[in-house]
Amino acid sequence: MKKIGIIGSGVMGHGIGQLYAQHGSFVTLYDINEEALNHAKSMINDSLSAMVEKSIITEAEKVKTFEFLSFTTDFATAVMDADMVVEVVPEVLELKLKVYHQIEELVSEKTVISSNTSAIPLSELVQGSKHPERFIITHYFAPAQIIPLVEIIQLNGLTDPQLMENVLNFLKLCGKSPIVLKKEVPGFIANRMQMALMREAFWLYENEIASAEDIDTVIKDSLGFRYVFLGPLEGQDIAGIGTTYNVGLKLFPVLDDTKTPHKFLKEMIDKNTVGLRSKKGFYEYTEESAAEKIRTRNDNFLEVFKLRKKQLGK
Ligand SMILES: NC(=O)c1ccc[n+]([C@@H]2O[C@H](COP(=O)([O-])OP(=O)(O)OC[C@H]3O[C@@H](n4cnc5c(N)ncnc54)[C@H](O)[C@@H]3O)[C@@H](O)[C@H]2O)c1
Structure with missing residues (x-):
């Protein structure tokens, strides 16, 4: 995944963006105002500094991570040409559906769209989408850049198996421990x-x-x-x-x-x-x-x- 757009740079979005940037993807974090983006930038800076202090990464790797990150309040800039767009907006179904509609207007058919929803079933998230086969849930735990688990929810017979494989491999490359649920269940595991x-x-x-x-x-x-x-x-x-x-x-x-x-x-x-x-x-x-x-x-x-x-x- 060379280019990734993150929609929503709050508690979870900034950590997910940081993680991908640390592993060499070009990440654009989008939020509705500059204040939210500045907060995300400062949280990422603090998190990377703590990792340097603990000798988990070097100062040079911290600097490099910021070279892979950009921040914008322009939606199109965040999602255009992205290989994957990660939706991390508040847990409100109508808001998420609106965001997916906006994303699908701007990205190619191949772009993966993933959600960090805590509890909304994937079958509800894909209602009205043009290409439901490219939607998945990647459920992270806070702080997303640290806690290894990512729960992946797909829909049997609908989700593109090759896309699933690509996302799984990508998350493993990012040092995560992804697991795939065999069936949808409220609250995941x-x-x-x-x-x-x-x-x-x-x-x-x-x-x-x-x-x-x-x-x-x-x-x-x-x-x-x-x-x-x-x-x-x-x-x-x-x-x-x-x-x-x-x-x-x-x-x-x-x-x-x-x-x-x-x-x-x-x-x-x-x-x-x-x-x-x-x-x-x-x-x-x-x-x-x-x-x-x-x-x-x-x-x-x-x-x-x-x-x-x-x-x-x-
Ligand atoms: N906080 C957690 O521990 C946690 C853990 C796992 C999953 N989640 C899920 O992750 C998602 C985000 O949660 P969070 O805790 O990061 O929320 P948050 O409120 O910290 O961040 C959400 C961000 O989305 C932005 N936003 C609001 N409306 C938007 C829009 N229309 N377009 C783009 N951005 C918009 C907000 O400005 C904010 O910065 C939710 O679905 C939540 O259930 C949260």
């Missing part, structure tokens, strides 16, 4: 598993089984520690399926199976205790400790990124 875990964490918290801090410690110092290197299914092979089955017989009937998000979450929203941005969520923050939380998170992610890169040989 990672968010389904994440929400299953969150449902139980919320139940434990609501029923005062342990403090927020202790619930977080349990995950960070047990499952989280393992899961970087050992997935849940291969982990069961090590533990033995018999044990897992017997534990399941005891635990499945008593696990939380509520069908709506827990009531206390709505109360937190109503009280504006929504986390870092209101300085209170499950924990309390000051301006400094909130900034420190993000700094430490980014720093730790880069350490794991280095380790994972080494393990994957990328």
Whole structure:
């Protein structure tokens, strides 16, 4: 993919653009105003600087990455002649459909159009498109330039298999771990598993089984520690399926199976205790400790990124 247009340069768009530029594609980031683009530029600069500090890339590679990046508020400039256009606008179906219509008016039949949607099925995204066979979902995780997984959703019998192959190979060249879903399913895979875990964490918290801090410690110092290197299914092979089955017989009937998000979450929203941005969520923050939380998170992610890169040989 020599030339890539990114539509929407927010939280996810700037990271996806950075990743492709770091791997030698000419990337044009589009957004609706200069302010959004300046913010994206500064986020990319900070992210690349942190990678230089951790010796993940050199200063020269940082400079080179910016040579592969351009920023525009002119839609046509972003998508003209692109081999792939990645849509990363807010999660509103009508907005996404409008953007696809604009893209299809300007690009060749061969251009790949991919979406980073969190939850809208591909079958809804392709409604009204001229060439549905070139649409796919490439679902990244924030920060997109660091977290290796990309979930790919295609439509059996509709999506062009050669295009799929090209995108898969391209993502691997970018150091990613892409996986392809065999069927469409709401939430794809990672968010389904994440929400299953969150449902139980919320139940434990609501029923005062342990403090927020202790619930977080349990995950960070047990499952989280393992899961970087050992997935849940291969982990069961090590533990033995018999044990897992017997534990399941005891635990499945008593696990939380509520069908709506827990009531206390709505109360937190109503009280504006929504986390870092209101300085209170499950924990309390000051301006400094909130900034420190993000700094430490980014720093730790880069350490794991280095380790994972080494393990994957990328
Ligand atoms: N934030 C996450 O962690 C995350 C993770 C995975 C997937 N996603 C998905 O990625 C997509 C983007 O999410 P985000 O978090 O980056 O949102 P965001 O709000 O940070 O960024 C969206 C950007 O799109 C721009 N925009 C708005 N209207 C536009 C238009 N008509 N044309 C072009 N650009 C426009 C905005 O100015 C903004 O810069 C959503 O579909 C979201 O569900 C988000």
